[in-house]
Amino acid sequence: MSSFTRQQMAARVAQDIPEGWFVNLGIGIPTMIADYVPMEREVILHSENGILGMGPAPAPEQATPWLINAGKQPVTLRPGGSFFHHADSFGMIRGGHIDLCVLGAFEVAENGDIANWATSENDSAPAVGGAMDLAAGAKRLWVVMDHTTKDGRPKLVETCGYPLTAHCAVQRIYTNLAVIDVVRGRGFVVREIVPGLSLTELQAKTGATLHTDA
Amino acid sequence: MSSFTRQQMAARVAQDIPEGWFVNLGIGIPTMIADYVPMEREVILHSENGILGMGPAPAPEQATPWLINAGKQPVTLRPGGSFFHHADSFGMIRGGHIDLCVLGAFEVAENGDIANWATSENDSAPAVGGAMDLAAGAKRLWVVMDHTTKDGRPKLVETCGYPLTAHCAVQRIYTNLAVIDVVRGRGFVVREIVPGLSLTELQAKTGATLHTDA
Amino acid sequence: MINKIVQSIAEALSGIKDGSTVLMGGFGAAGQPDDLIEGLIEQGAKDLTVVANNAGAGRVGLAKLMEMGRVRKIICSFPRSAGSTVFEELYRAGKLELEIVPQGTLAERMRAAGAGIPAFYTPTGAGTKLAQGKETREFNGRPHIMELSLPGDVALVEAWEADRWGNLTYRQSGRNFNPVMAMAAKLTVAQAHHIRELGDIAPDNVHTPGIFVSRVVHVVRGAPWN
Amino acid sequence: MINKIVQSIAEALSGIKDGSTVLMGGFGAAGQPDDLIEGLIEQGAKDLTVVANNAGAGRVGLAKLMEMGRVRKIICSFPRSAGSTVFEELYRAGKLELEIVPQGTLAERMRAAGAGIPAFYTPTGAGTKLAQGKETREFNGRPHIMELSLPGDVALVEAWEADRWGNLTYRQSGRNFNPVMAMAAKLTVAQAHHIRELGDIAPDNVHTPGIFVSRVVHVVRGAPWN
Numbered sequence: 001m002s003s004f005t006r007q008q009m010a011a012r013v014a015q016d017i018p019e020g021w022f023v024n025l026g027i028g029i030p031t032m033i034a035d036y037v038p039m040e041r042e043v044i045l046h047s048e049n050g051i052l053g054m055g056p057a058p059a060p061e062q063a064t065p066w067l068i069n070a071g072k073q074p075v076t077l078r079p080g081g082s083f084f085h086h087a088d089s090f091g092m093i094r095g096g097h098i099d100l101c102v103l104g105a106f107e108v109a110e111n112g113d114i115a116n117w118a119t120s121e122n123d124s125a126p127a128v129g130g131a132m133d134l135a136a137g138a139k140r141l142w143v144v145m146d147h148t149t150k151d152g153r154p155k156l157v158e159t160c161g162y163p164l165t166a167h168c169a170v171q172r173i174y175t176n177l178a179v180i181d182v183v184r185g186r187g188f189v190v191r192e193i194v195p196g197l198s199l200t201e202l203q204a205k206t207g208a209t210l211h212t213d214a
Numbered sequence: 215m216s217s218f219t220r221q222q223m224a225a226r227v228a229q230d231i232p233e234g235w236f237v238n239l240g241i242g243i244p245t246m247i248a249d250y251v252p253m254e255r256e257v258i259l260h261s262e263n264g265i266l267g268m269g270p271a272p273a274p275e276q277a278t279p280w281l282i283n284a285g286k287q288p289v290t291l292r293p294g295g296s297f298f299h300h301a302d303s304f305g306m307i308r309g310g311h312i313d314l315c316v317l318g319a320f321e322v323a324e325n326g327d328i329a330n331w332a333t334s335e336n337d338s339a340p341a342v343g344g345a346m347d348l349a350a351g352a353k354r355l356w357v358v359m360d361h362t363t364k365d366g367r368p369k370l371v372e373t374c375g376y377p378l379t380a381h382c383a384v385q386r387i388y389t390n391l392a393v394i395d396v397v398r399g400r401g402f403v404v405r406e407i408v409p410g411l412s413l414t415e416l417q418a419k420t421g422a423t424l425h426t427d428a
Numbered sequence: 429m430i431n432k433i434v435q436s437i438a439e440a441l442s443g444i445k446d447g448s449t450v451l452m453g454g455f456g457a458a459g460q461p462d463d464l465i466e467g468l469i470e471q472g473a474k475d476l477t478v479v480a481n482n483a484g485a486g487r488v489g490l491a492k493l494m495e496m497g498r499v500r501k502i503i504c505s506f507p508r509s510a511g512s513t514v515f516e517e518l519y520r521a522g523k524l525e526l527e528i529v530p531q532g533t534l535a536e537r538m539r540a541a542g543a544g545i546p547a548f549y550t551p552t553g554a555g556t557k558l559a560q561g562k563e564t565r566e567f568n569g570r571p572h573i574m575e576l577s578l579p580g581d582v583a584l585v586e587a588w589e590a591d592r593w594g595n596l597t598y599r600q601s602g603r604n605f606n607p608v609m610a611m612a613a614k615l616t617v618a619q620a621h622h623i624r625e626l627g628d629i630a631p632d633n634v635h636t637p638g639i640f641v642s643r644v645v646h647v648v649r650g651a652p653w654n
Numbered sequence: 655m656i657n658k659i660v661q662s663i664a665e666a667l668s669g670i671k672d673g674s675t676v677l678m679g680g681f682g683a684a685g686q687p688d689d690l691i692e693g694l695i696e697q698g699a700k701d702l703t704v705v706a707n708n709a710g711a712g713r714v715g716l717a718k719l720m721e722m723g724r725v726r727k728i729i730c731s732f733p734r735s736a737g738s739t740v741f742e743e744l745y746r747a748g749k750l751e752l753e754i755v756p757q758g759t760l761a762e763r764m765r766a767a768g769a770g771i772p773a774f775y776t777p778t779g780a781g782t783k784l785a786q787g788k789e790t791r792e793f794n795g796r797p798h799i800m801e802l803s804l805p806g807d808v809a810l811v812e813a814w815e816a817d818r819w820g821n822l823t824y825r826q827s828g829r830n831f832n833p834v835m836a837m838a839a840k841l842t843v844a845q846a847h848h849i850r851e852l853g854d855i856a857p858d859n860v861h862t863p864g865i866f867v868s869r870v871v872h873v874v875r876g877a878p879w880n
Binding site for chain 1: 682731732745758761828
């Protein structure tokens with residue numbers, strides 16, 4: 001059975017991002033998506049720490065400590081980019097001006113609930129960062145993550161077991177096995193499956209009912 | 215009996231403004247106060263429409279339509295001045311960063327209530343502008359106005375008859391006849407009277423009890 | 429290639445519907461998008477709610493739009509000013525609704541709409557007749573009133589510079605309400621004196637990032653504006 | 655003559671009292687007022703509440719201040735990060751209070767404090783464990799939670815340029831939390847790389863007007879920061 005690599009997952013998401021969108025990419029696989037958007041397709045990347053128009057990582061000798069992304073890695077700025085303060089930056093997020101946010105997650109439920117910040121109700125010092133603001137504020141929230149945990153438990157579930165980041169927020173999930181929409185009132189609707197995997201096999205790795213449009 | 219002219223009232227207020235204060239001056243006599251603050255005493259003038267560091271009116275040939283004050287008159291900018299948008303400008307006001315606001319008024323009550331925006335409860339289209347924001351937000355609110363109306367009715371009163379601009383907001387009143395503090399729990403306390411006028415005569419022109427510290 | 433620059437005022441204003449809430453920038457003449465307002469008169473949309481600091485003056489611009497019967501309601505801080513005769517006539521005749529909002533609350537309600545804050549508390553207006561019908565609540569021992577965000581369908585703004593991504597700068601006190609209105613509307617249209625190449629506006633000094641701007645039209649005004 | 659420029663870090667930090675709430679700017683190393691934080695370690699104030707995006711790393715700066723037992727409480731969005739061992743040890747030992755706030759809510763709460771807004775409603779965090787104990791209210795059919803403003807006694811910020819009136823600019827992503835913290839504190843202290851003559855910072859491009867700044871100290875950092 002084949003499965004998408006991290007790079008292939010990032011590239012698959014990048015396919016679906018049209019020119020002109022303002023996009024915030026979370027840490028991990030989401031960050032890699034930028035590498036698969038061709039420079040001539042103008043997608044404007046937003047970073048929570050006050051940047052619009054982020055470009056790729058600089059050559060090491062050209063990195064400046066003043067220009068870092070939300071993951072605190074050196075980045076560049078494209079012509080047309082701009083800087084602003086944190087309240088303005090999150091005003092863009094909370095105000096619904098970001099067309100798309102792509103985050104990783106521990107779990108996504110069939111109603112669109114997302115859990116991606118705390119691994120236990122008892123973890124009293126979890127790091128939330130901007131995840132709740134992004135999940136609640138972006139026009140669209142997509143999740144990119146492995147279909148199951150390392151020990152094989154489903155990450156697409158009926159109800160999240162981990163503490164929620166936001167309620168009914170996710171619209172689409174890209175996993176290493178499939179592309180799945182979250183449709184209000186229906187739940188998980190499968191759009192694509194990696195070659196060689198059957199719907200039945202995918203269902204076996206999923207914690208909630210999978211629907212199809214067929 | 216002598217009485218202060220408008221110019222003298224403005225000059226008298228100017229005496230009491232120390233270097234380093236951020237000051238918003240309302241339309242009318244308050245605007246004239248700026249002319250009596252010597253340029254070497256650095257008082258930073260704020261205008262609601264997004265200016266800090268306003269300077270005097272320009273020579274007519276140097277006026278630019280881009281640089282006007284809240285009264286929509288051409289002004290200049292001192293070195294060190296800055297521009298910002300309306301929400302930031304009123305954030306300065308509402309957030310208590312303006313050391314002093316000086317406004318005109320129809321009435322001031324002995325508890326510090328001020329009425330300066332509507333002349334009747336039945337006036338359904340009064341022009342409030344920034345008066346309520348300034349009265350509620352500045353660290354100090356001083357009023358400069360004639361002691362009585364043109365037909366001799368007192369403007370310092372027990373309770374305002376006109377619709378309020380703000381509740382318990384005024385700290386000091388400069389009139390053409392006196393300088394009067396509004397002291398919580400006491401009411402009007404006379405600090406100065408124009409030469410030749412007795413306290414009894416001043417009281418006769420005032421609609422509430424005048425106190426003195428003597 | 430993203431290109432928000434359109435070639436005519438008609439194109440800049442296309443699609444504005446009857447019944448829209450239109451935010452109009454400017455304070456006095458500074459930063460007032462005169463050409464877009466004239467364009468809106470041509471464009472034809474009616475039954476409008478207009479949000480602006482003033483209620484028009486003379487018989488041009490907003491006053492003309494009102495005189496044509498195209499404005500249902502005005503939300504402003506200072507309706508009566510020198511030359512506001514059209515407003516006064518229509519208002520007295522009961523042909524215009526009016527909502528008076530303190531100037532700082534007006535700006536903050538639009539900033540809130542742009543920033544996804546549906547409501548906030550302010551001390552401004554507490555205990556006055558403008559607090560009537562509003563929730564009052566005490567914070568730090570002081571009464572405050574709850575104000576709702578004020579979103580627009582359309583914002584018309586005037587900028588000094590613009591580029592094809594819609595980044596804007598403003599000049600001096602021409603900034604005023606324009607940045608908060610640009611944030612608060614679904615469709616934000618800017619008239620700009622100068623069109624710059626992408627990257628020529630210093631990234632540290634962009635006043636309104638292009639994310640808040642839908643369309644830009646180049647309007648060169650004569651002296652003394654240039 | 656107004657002159658907010660002081661000659662030493664000790665002078666810049668004089669008068670900070672035990673029990674103060676200290677807002678510390680910066681996101682990652684960018685815009686972090688390292689020299690002022692080291693100065694605060696020298697200065698001696700204790701029983702502090704510190705508001706910052708992170709809870710320190712390594713054994714310098716904020717982490718050192720915590721290790722010395724001078725911090726009673728941390729208010730931040732992201733306490734656990736690479737090298738946050740001091741925080742983790744103290745927190746596990748029950749020697750440090752923690753308030754976790756979503757990053758955008760953290761910024762907005764300080765902006766609200768600076769702008770005189772005692773409370774606002776946000777959708778962020780509604781229906782999550784961070785909503786516990788907070789008022790929930792529906793606007794536009796969607797649950798929101800009420801968040802209170804977060805004022806500081808002291809803000810420590812890092813600027814790129816400053817003048818004697820306290821006007822500041824920031825460089826690139828060094829801006830981050832600094833402008834909202836500068837607004838939100840009673841005493842705002844800025845360390846600046848460059849001191850400019852009054853008037854040399856373009857008035858249209860001042861990022862933090864001097865009204866929000868109490869003291870400025872010139873700190874030239876080495877490469878690659880210059």
